[in-house]
Amino acid sequence: MSLVSIQNxxxxxxxxxxxxGVSVEIARGAVVAIIGKSGSGKSTLxxxxxxxxxxxxxxxxxxxxxxxxxxxxxxxxxRNVGMVFQQFNLFPHLTAAENVMLAPRVVNRESEIRxxxxxxxxxxxxxxxxxxxxxxxxxxxxxxxxxAIARALAMRPNVLLCDEITSALDPELVNEVLRVIxxxxxxxxxxxxxxxxxxxxxxxxxxxxxxxxxxVHEEGPPKQLFAGPTTPELVQFIGASLH
Amino acid sequence: xxxxxxxxxxxxxxxxxxxxxxxxxxxxASGGLVGLALLFARVSRIGWLEWTTKAYVEFFQGTPLLxxxxxxxxxxxxxxxxxxxxxAAWLALTFWTSAFLTEIWRGCxxxxxxxxxxxxxxxxxxxMQQMWHVILPQAFRIAIPPxxxxxxxxxxxxxxxxxxxxxxxxxxxxxxxxxxxxxxxVYSLVALIYFALCFPLSWFxxxxxxTFNVAR
Amino acid sequence: MTYKLHFADLLPYxxxxxxGLVFTILLTIVSTVAGTALGTLGASARTFGPRWxxxxxxxxxxxxxxxxxxxQLFFIFFGxxxxxxxxxxxxxxxxxxxxxxxxxxxxxxxxxxxxxxxGHIEAGASLAMSRLQVLRHVVLKQxxxxxxxxxxxxxxxxxxxxxxxSQISAEDLTYAANFIQxxxxxxxxxxxxxxxxxxxxxxxxxxxxxxIGRLVFRGPGR
Numbered sequence: 001m002s003l004v005s006i007q008n009x010x011x012x013x014x015x016x017x018x019x020x021g022v023s024v025e026i027a028r029g030a031v032v033a034i035i036g037k038s039g040s041g042k043s044t045l046x047x048x049x050x051x052x053x054x055x056x057x058x059x060x061x062x063x064x065x066x067x068x069x070x071x072x073x074x075x076x077x078x079r080n081v082g083m084v085f086q087q088f089n090l091f092p093h094l095t096a097a098e099n100v101m102l103a104p105r106v107v108n109r110e111s112e113i114r115x116x117x118x119x120x121x122x123x124x125x126x127x128x129x130x131x132x133x134x135x136x137x138x139x140x141x142x143x144x145x146x147x148a149i150a151r152a153l154a155m156r157p158n159v160l161l162c163d164e165i166t167s168a169l170d171p172e173l174v175n176e177v178l179r180v181i182x183x184x185x186x187x188x189x190x191x192x193x194x195x196x197x198x199x200x201x202x203x204x205x206x207x208x209x210x211x212x213x214x215x216v217h218e219e220g221p222p223k224q225l226f227a228g229p230t231t232p233e234l235v236q237f238i239g240a241s242l243h
Numbered sequence: 244x245x246x247x248x249x250x251x252x253x254x255x256x257x258x259x260x261x262x263x264x265x266x267x268x269x270x271x272a273s274g275g276l277v278g279l280a281l282l283f284a285r286v287s288r289i290g291w292l293e294w295t296t297k298a299y300v301e302f303f304q305g306t307p308l309l310x311x312x313x314x315x316x317x318x319x320x321x322x323x324x325x326x327x328x329x330x331a332a333w334l335a336l337t338f339w340t341s342a343f344l345t346e347i348w349r350g351c352x353x354x355x356x357x358x359x360x361x362x363x364x365x366x367x368x369x370x371m372q373q374m375w376h377v378i379l380p381q382a383f384r385i386a387i388p389p390x391x392x393x394x395x396x397x398x399x400x401x402x403x404x405x406x407x408x409x410x411x412x413x414x415x416x417x418x419x420x421x422x423x424x425x426x427x428x429v430y431s432l433v434a435l436i437y438f439a440l441c442f443p444l445s446w447f448x449x450x451x452x453x454t455f456n457v458a459r
Numbered sequence: 460m461t462y463k464l465h466f467a468d469l470l471p472y473x474x475x476x477x478x479g480l481v482f483t484i485l486l487t488i489v490s491t492v493a494g495t496a497l498g499t500l501g502a503s504a505r506t507f508g509p510r511w512x513x514x515x516x517x518x519x520x521x522x523x524x525x526x527x528x529x530x531q532l533f534f535i536f537f538g539x540x541x542x543x544x545x546x547x548x549x550x551x552x553x554x555x556x557x558x559x560x561x562x563x564x565x566x567x568x569x570x571x572x573x574x575x576x577x578g579h580i581e582a583g584a585s586l587a588m589s590r591l592q593v594l595r596h597v598v599l600k601q602x603x604x605x606x607x608x609x610x611x612x613x614x615x616x617x618x619x620x621x622x623x624x625s626q627i628s629a630e631d632l633t634y635a636a637n638f639i640q641x642x643x644x645x646x647x648x649x650x651x652x653x654x655x656x657x658x659x660x661x662x663x664x665x666x667x668x669x670x671i672g673r674l675v676f677r678g679p680g681r
Contacts, residue, residue, distance in 0.1 A: 050585050051584075052581055052584065052585065074584070074587075075587045075588070075589060076587075077587075078584065078585055078586065078587035079587040081585070082585070082586075083581075083582070083585035085578055085581070085582060087576075087578050089576070089578040089579050089581065089582035090582075091579060091582070091583075091596075091597055091600075091601070092601065093600050093601050093604055093676070102586070102588075102596055102597075103586035103587060103588060106588060106592050106596055107586065107587045107588055107589075107592065148582075151582075151586070152585075152586070155586060155587060161585075301658075302654075302658060304661075305615075305619070305657070305658040305661040305662065306619065306654040306657045306658050306661070307619045307620065307621075307622035307623075307633070307654075307657055308619075308622075309622040309623060309625075309633060310622060310633070310636075310650055310653060310654040310657060311654070313636075313646065313650040314647065314650050314651060314654060317640075317646035317647045317650060318647045318651075321462040321647055322462070395524075395525065399525075399526070399527040399528070400527075402527035402528075402529050402530060403527075403529060403623065405529070406529075406623075406626060413527065413529060413530060413533075416530070416533070417533070420537060425541070426533075426534075426537035426538045426540070426541050427534075427538040427539075427541040427542055429538075430530060430533050430534040430537060430538040431534070431538065433530050433533075433534075434522070434526045434530050434531070434534060437525065437526045437527055437530060438521075438522060438525045438526055441524075441525035441526065442521060442525045445521070445524065445525055
């Protein structure tokens, strides 16, 4: 059974329909790369999964929880669904460790000591054990994004949503973040990534979803799709991105 | 009877409002003139002059307006000059207003990018020429919204003149309350009239601010 | 100038001045805490509340900001008893100052809340935090750090404005000054000294607020 099930989801912003009936099934432990041009609806789709956006029709369920039915209180859903943003969105008034500790403390009511341990563990996981006491403004973009990953992981989510998490980074900082994600994939974490990193999608992904004009235009095993895309749009997209 | 006293109260309050308006206008105008002179001193780059102006601003911003009113009311009398509440209130509000306006305007002058000074410098302009031809015209634009905004503080500030016996809107309210024993009605009306004076100014200042922000 | 200043005539009254000073300080502390709390509620209501609550809070803010403090004070002290709410001088003074600071701080804090990036709120939400938790731990802390200087200035303004509470016989520093000058007839000297005390109090208040700010917002300079 799928961990995340997206069925025929539709969504409009005013007059513009950005999702025109999208269906994707995501198995536990899958690493799904969603690619497509800007405006193809991929970020909106991702944000529908944890209820940051509402959708107009269709259904999304995560681990058996129906997202639309959970609208009144999305907290149970969000405990299971972590998210990492393009702009990091670290809380600037908290240190790296405090950023990681905040949700475990206030949402899960963990003790200070337990939360501290958790922060240490999670920061170590992303290779930033030595930066626990630093504020976001004292960290590089790549380090900030790794803290953001640690923050999401501290809630022990079943699935992690990554919304163009390397797009705001200088090129030389991209790899340190991708390596962390790759390690998570190896650990068996379910990952859904909206990304422009084609090589990463091909090498680490277990499933590729190509979105075009608000629909899933093509999907399948990444290596297969990259080697032999069947639609001219994907041919063109891959061609444009690899150069 | 009740209706009669309502109209008596209202008409008397409105008559006294003339004095609130008069004092506000006079104090704002003279305070603005003094403030402009002080602005030149404040950004003159002459050490002692800047320092003295700064102390002046600090004193008038750091003490209650009520104390300043008392000081002028009782202080000028020490020189053997008969002080009317009107004169004392005008003097105190002028000094008080000038201190705040100087500080507001200094902020506007300092908001002008350094490059503007440097550009004027390279054109061999004197300090005064730079100030007058390059900096002030630009600072003037951004100074308008907060200056209009401060006029609200001046109108409200005039209410304290009632304490030294100036018969303005607030004083009229106190007198009418003593005569009619209808404090709720009287002070509601007083507040309403102040609101009618101040709110348009606040609104206008807010709108100017928005327009200028969009323009930039 | 033929007049000679006689500051020595104040000396017998030093204890009255001290009492008044302490009263003014206490008045400021209490109304600062209460006023900031009220402002936090107001700002939250305006930003996150339903439309009618936003409107209502907005009206409160505008009424307070566009009427003199002395009129607010008189309305509360003289006007409210006529409506059945009777308050003593001190309570009326605290209430007036709280309501006054509450309005100004509502707008100050609201500006701070609006300056918090939307992404931070989304990040909090996707960590399964409730709206209230996001408000408290993510939004308000950042907002307060941003607007702390503006709030501090407003607190000093309210402290200086409190001189007016002497007019309803609340026994503050100005009340002490009025009393002393009625006894020794050295009005100018008394008011000069008391003005100096207020100036000192303003400087100390600013320094204290800066110190508290450094303790509370211990992050790096941003």
